[in-house]
Amino acid sequence: MxxxxxxxxxxxxxxxxxxxxxxxxxxxxxxxxxxxxxxxxxxxxxxxxxxxxxxxxxxxxxxxxxxxxxxxxxxxxxxxxxxxxxxxxxxxxxxxxxxxxxxxxxxxxxxxxxxxxxxxxxxxxxxxxxxxxxxxxxxxxxxxxxxxxxxxxxxxxxxxxxxxxxxxxxxxxxxxxxxxxxxxxxxxxxxxxxxxALLTNKLVSIFKTHCSGRLQNTQRLEQILSFASLDKHDFFKHLKRGGGIKSFQKSIQNWNITTSEYNTIYNYYVLxxxxxxxxxxxxxxxxxxxSCDYIAPMRAEADRYYRIQGLQVQSVDPSGHDLLEFIASLKPKEKEDYDKFVSEVFGVTVDVSSDSGMKSLRIKTNNGDFWKSHA
Known part of the structure; x- marks a missing residue:
């Protein structure tokens, strides 16, 4: 969000x-x-x-x-x-x-x-x-x-x-x-x-320097990096557990959160x-x-009426030129919801009038003072 x-x-x-x-x-x-x-x-x-x-x-x-x-x-x-x-x-x-x-x-x-x-x-x-x-x-x-x-x-x-x-x-x-x-x-x-891959290999190679030479399974070391938190103190506690590898735990037992090598490991970890x-x-x-729809600023035009194409319009284009077709395409329940939204937000009601294949947009204030036609 x-x-x-x-x-x-x-x-x-x-x-x-x-x-x-x-x-x-x-x-x-x-x-x-x-x-x-x-x-x-x-x-x-x-x-x-x-x-x-x-x-x-x-x-x-x-x-x-x-x-x-x-x-x-x-x-x-x-x-x-x-x-x-x-x-x-x-x-x-x-x-x-x-x-x-x-x-x-x-x-x-x-x-x-x-x-x-x-x-x-x-x-x-x-x-x-x-x-x-x-x-x-x-x-x-x-x-x-x-x-x-x-x-x-x-x-x-x-x-x-x-x-x-x-x-x-x-x-x-x-x-x-x-x-x-x-x-x-x-x-x-x-x-x-x-x-x-590069950062994981880098961290595993650092971990291996603190493990017994008998350790063959690097997958156990990779599991140390599966920790979900980025918090420096939380990761330090997790690292001290060493994935259950005793030689690793013993090697870092004297570390604290200010130890330079720990800070290097932590920086690679968050990277x-x-x-x-x-x-x-x-x-x-x-x-x-x-999710953002956009209608460009609409300027007054000389045309009062628009020709009807009979298109089924699902959304208003950025120029706003198909607003009339959009309103005319609404089903009765959709038109009811649209009218309610426009009335509550803008304080007007909007309707489309048709005359001989032409359409015009009429806007009326909620108090019913006037109707006005808009191109």
């Missing part, structure tokens, strides 16, 4: 600050105060999560909205080094389950995603728009990932502290039906699970969970934007 949205440097919006999203909202403001820009950000991502893209966003689509390109979409007063930023406050994000070669390794507890704060920064180069940085704050851990101009390495901060990853990791910017890129081990292998976190957020964003 998306609870709040903040937009920075999109068109004339320098900073919208946090806007709480409700099932029914009314935006009030003077002309050219960017109400439409804020609303058009919804179909902007709705048209983006429906496609396989080379980046996170498609700036124009004939079916929805046209922002031109990144340069025209960016606030003209923003500094050159600044990008376009979107920030979300989310709650009760469902954990996405992905198949991989290490069963249970990626499992997260749903409590870990009960509160999610996401910020991503869009920038542009000769290849198009890309995500330059991602900040994800959860209850127990924070991720900060920056690619610094679409280079091959990711600068990583975990819980606010820089974490140097010896192996090379990068983003797979070619997103399919998603906004955030996946986290992969190298540019040659664009399978997101490669990062899982291992990153793709499932990103997958879960991507699905939440896609589900949210897929």
């Amino acid at each position: 998306i609870d709040k949205l903040r937009i920075q440097n999109l068109r004339s919006i320098a900073d919208s600050h946090d806007i709480e999203l409700k099932p029914i909202m009314i935006l009030l403001g003077a002309n050219s105060s960017e109400k439409s820009t804020f609303l058009r950000s919804f179909p902007l991502f709705a048209q983006s999560v429906d496609k396989k893209l080379r980046g996170p966003v498609v700036w124009f689509d004939t079916s929805f909205v046209d922002y031109g390109d990144y340069k025209t979409a960016k606030n003209k007063y923003a500094a050159e080094q600044d990008g376009i930023t979107f920030s979300y406050q989310m709650s009760k994000v469902d954990v996405a389950m992905r198949r991989n070669y290490y069963p249970n390794v990626e499992i997260l507890n749903s409590d870990q995603l009960s509160e999610v704060y996401l910020t991503f920064l869009l920038k542009d180069d000769s290849k198009g728009t890309y995500i330059d940085s991602i900040i994800i704050n959860l209850r127990a851990v924070s991720y900060e990932l920056c690619v610094k101009g679409r280079n091959e390495n990711i600068d990583c901060k975990l819980n606010g502290e820089p974490f140097v990853i010896p192996e090379r990791f990068t983003f797979n910017f070619n997103t399919a039906f998603a906004i955030l890129p996946s986290f992969i081990a190298n540019k040659q292998n664009e399978d997101g699970d490669s990062a899982v 291992l969970k990153l793709n499932i976190v990103i997958d879960s957020i991507n699905r939440a964003l896609a589900g949210f934007y897929h």
Whole structure:
């Protein structure tokens, strides 16, 4: 669930600050105060999560909205080094389950995603728009990932502290039906699970240095990573149990939560969970934007009547031109529910009148003062 949205440097919006999203909202403001820009950000991502893209966003689509390109979409007063930023406050994000070669390794507890704060920064180069940085704050851990101009390495901060990853990791910017890129081990292998495999092997190799040389079954060590919590103290208690491996338990018995080697293990552990976190957020964003219908601002037109095509219309198109056909298509019970909704929310009733193959829209206030025809 998306609870709040903040937009920075999109068109004339320098900073919208946090806007709480409700099932029914009314935006009030003077002309050219960017109400439409804020609303058009919804179909902007709705048209983006429906496609396989080379980046996170498609700036124009004939079916929805046209922002031109990144340069025209960016606030003209923003500094050159600044990008376009979107920030979300989310709650009760469902954990996405992905198949991989290490069963249970990626499992997260749903409590870990009960509160999610996401910020991503869009920038542009000769290849198009890309995500330059991602900040994800959860209850127990924070991720900060920056690619610094679409280079091959990711600068990583975990819980606010820089974490140097010896192996090379990068983003797979070619997103399919998603906004955030996946986290992969190298540019040659664009399978997101490669990062899982590499990090799992790294952790297992660390674990093995603390086990008896007689240990042959590394699967027992992999099971240590099936822990669901990201909390640093919880994982420490789990690690001390060592999957029941006595030599491992004995080797780390003097560790505490400040032990440097434990912190290295913990950082790799939370990094291992990153793709499932990103997958879960991507699905939440896609589900949210897929559920958004959009009607563009409707301007007065000279035509008073529209010709009847007799179409069975299930939803209103973004331009609103088929609103009359939509109302005419409603079944009696649907029309009753529609009238009740419009009356309660807007204080008017709406009807469609027909005359010799033409239709017009009539709006009447609830107190019955007037009818008015609209083209």
